[in-house]
Amino acid sequence: xxxxxxxxxxxAAGTVYIYDEPGPxxxxxxxxxxxxxxxxxxxxxxxxxxxxxxxxxxxxxRRLVDRHRAGECxxxxxHTFNLDEFYPMSPCDPQSYRAYxxxxxxxxxxxxxxxxxxxxxxxxxxAVAEHCAQFDRWIAEAGGLDLQLLGxxxxxxxxxxxxxxxxxxxxxxxxxxxxxxxxxxxxxxxxDFGSTESVPLTALTVGVAPILAARTILVLAFGARxxxxxxxxxxxxxxAACPGSLLQTVADRVVWLLDEPAAxxx
Ligand code: PGA
Numbered sequence: 407x408x409x410x411x412x413x414x415x416x417x418a419a420g421t422v423y424i425y426d427e428p429g430p431x432x433x434x435x436x437x438x439x440x441x442x443x444x445x446x447x448x449x450x451x452x453x454x455x456x457x458x459x460x461x462x463x464x465x466x467x468r469r470l471v472d473r474h475r476a477g478e479c480x481x482x483x484x485h486t487f488n489l490d491e492f493y494p495m496s497p498c499d500p501q502s503y504r505a506y507x508x509x510x511x512x513x514x515x516x517x518x519x520x521x522x523x524x525x526x527x528x529x530x531x532x533a534v535a536e537h538c539a540q541f542d543r544w545i546a547e548a549g550g551l552d553l554q555l556l557g558x559x560x561x562x563x564x565x566x567x568x569x570x571x572x573x574x575x576x577x578x579x580x581x582x583x584x585x586x587x588x589x590x591x592x593x594x595x596x597x598d599f600g601s602t603e604s605v606p607l608t609a610l611t612v613g614v615a616p617i618l619a620a621r622t623i624l625v626l627a628f629g630a631r632x633x634x635x636x637x638x639x640x641x642x643x644x645x646a647a648c649p650g651s652l653l654q655t656v657a658d659r660v661v662w663l664l665d666e667p668a669a670x671x672x
Contacts, residue, residue, distance in 0.1 A: 409425075409426070409427070409429070409430035409433075410426060412424055412425045412430070412431070412434075412663075413425075415669070415672060417640055417657075417672075418654075418657060419639070419640040419641070419653070419654045419657050419660075420625075420640065420653060420654070420657045420660035420661065420662050421660065421661045421662065422640065422661075422662045422664065422669070422672070423661070423662065423663050423664070424664050424665070424666060424669045424672075425663065425664065425665050425666075426665070426666065427665060428462075428465070428626075428628040428629075428665050429465060431626065431628070431663040431664070431665060432463070432465035432466045432468075432469060432626070432663075433465070433469050434663060435463075435466045435555065435624055435626060435663055436465075436466045436467075436469035436470045436473065437469070437473075438553075438622075438624060438661075439455065439466070439470060439553060439555065439624075440470070440473055440478065440479045442455075442552050442553045442622065443455070443479060443481075443483075443484055443552075444479070445552075446552040447483045447484075450549065451483060452483045452484070452485060452548075452549075453483060453484045453485070453552050453553075454484075454485045454486075454487065454545070454548045454549060454550065454551050454552050455484060455485070455486045455487070455551065455552065455553055455554075455555070456486075456487050456488075456489060456545075456551045456553065456554035456555060456556075456612070456616075456617065456620055457486050457487070457488050457489065457507065457511075457555050458488075458489050458555045458556055458557050458565075458626075459488065459489070459490070459503040459506045459507065460557045462557040462626050462627070462628060463555060463557060463626060464510065466555065466626070467510040467511045468510075470511060470515070471510075471511065471514045471515060474514070474515045474516070475514075480516055481515040481516050481517035482516050482517070482518065484517055484521065485521045485522075485523070485548055486507075486511075486512075486517065486521065486522050486523060487523045487541070487544070487545055487548075487551065487612070488503055488504075488507060488523065488524040488525065488612075489556070489565040489566075489611065489612050489617070490503060490525060490565045490566045490609055490610060490611040490612065491503045491504065491524055491525040491526070491527045491609060491610050492527055492595075492605075492606040492608075492609050492610075493525075493527045493534070493584055493606060493608045493609050493610050494527050494528065494606060495527030495528070495606060496527065496528060497524070497526070497527070497528065501598055501599055502527060503524055504524045504527075507522070507524060523541070523544060525537070525538070525541055525582070525610040525611075525612070526610075527606075527610065534584050534610070535583070535584075537610075538581065538582040538583050538584065538610060539581070539582070541582045541612065542581055542582045542612075542613070542616055545612075545616055550619055550620070550621065551616070551619065551620035551621065552620070552621050552622065553620060553621065553622045553623075553624060554617055554620035554622070554623045554624070555624050555626070556617070556623055556624065556625045556626070557625070557626055557627065558625060558627050558632060558635050558636065558639065558650045559588075559590065559591055559594070559635065560590055560594065560631055560632065560634070560635055561588055561590040561591065561635065562635040562638050562639060562647075562648035562649050562650045562651070563588065563591060563649050563650075564614070564617060564649045564650055564652070564653070565611040565612050565613075565617060566585050566587065566591065566609040566610075566611035567580060567585070567611055567613065567614050567617075567649045568585060568586075568587070568588040568591065568649070569588065569646065569647050569648060569649060570646045570647070570649075571646065571647070572646040573646070574644055574645065574646060574652070574655075576646070577614055577646035577649065577652055578614055578615060578618065578652060578655060579614070579615055580613040580614040580615055581613040581615055581616070582610070582611065582612045582613045582616060583610070583611065583613060584608055584609070584610050585608060585609055585610075585611055586607060586608050587605065587606070587607060587608060587609055592605045614649065614652055618652065618653070618655065618656050620659070621659065622659055622661070623653065623656070623659055623660045623661070624661050624663065625639075625650075625653065625660060625661070625662045625663070626663050626664075627662070627663075627664050627668040628664070628665045628667070628668050629665070629667050629668055630667040630668070630670065632667075632668040633667060633668055633669070633670045633671045634671060635648070635650055636650070636662070636664060636668050636669065636671060636672065637670075637671025637672060638650065638651060639651045639653060639654075640654075640662065640672060641671065641672060
């Protein structure tokens with residue numbers, strides 16, 4: 407039986423769909439990614455995807471792999487750019503986002519290894535700034551992101567762009583760079599690392615500017631623990647104190663897929 411259609415909320419801050427369950431939302435997200443790949447490949451011969459990690463998008467990757475196995479989507483012409491990586495971090499470490507992506511998407515599909523880009527947690531300290539700048543150049547030279555898949559942190563972070571006291575103009579201009587992790591982010595990551603002390607103190611993150619430049623931005627948030635960040639992003643003022651609210655500046659390109667508990671504050 408098909409899942410009930412999501413409820414659409416009209417908001418000047420973005421297009422919002424509210425689902426009864428995360429499952430159908432993730433299924434729709436994956437199907438929109440497949441459609442985006444087909445459109446971009448038809449138009450330009452390639453598709454550029456910005457990808458997210460964390461617990462939220464896991465079912466999205468499962469569905470993408472299923473559609474690949476069903477012969478409905480090839481990743482051969484796809485180039486992917488992940489949002490973030492801990493620093494320092496080995497790609498062989500099971501906690502790394504490179505390992506997460508390898509397991510859930512890169513290995514099961516036909517994506518060429520040199521088209522699957524994740525910020526590198528092994529570059530020497532002195533080379534970090536250049537590596538991050540280079541990542542932004544790769545995205546720009548690829549023609550920009552056709553679609554950015556995004557989650558949101560409990561504190562409103564997007565990627566690892568954490569809340570700050572920057573002006574809105576400064577926050578909107580943030581490039582890809584190394585950042586200290588916010589205590590709430592560290593607490594959430596401790597779940598996977600086993601303890602707070604095991605979580606790296608810093609990470610590399612794609613900046614606010616390249617995220618917001620994507621032609622379509624799909625934001626997923628599920629569960630009551632995300633309600634405050636979702637309300638702050640969609641209802642609150644545009645402020646660097648809630649990085650998700652910066653998405654309001656490109657509202658016509660942002661689609662939010664929520665479940666009822668995450669949408670409770672709207
Ligand atoms: P989560 O993380 O999907 O594990 O909740 C989202 C985020 O921090 O962006």
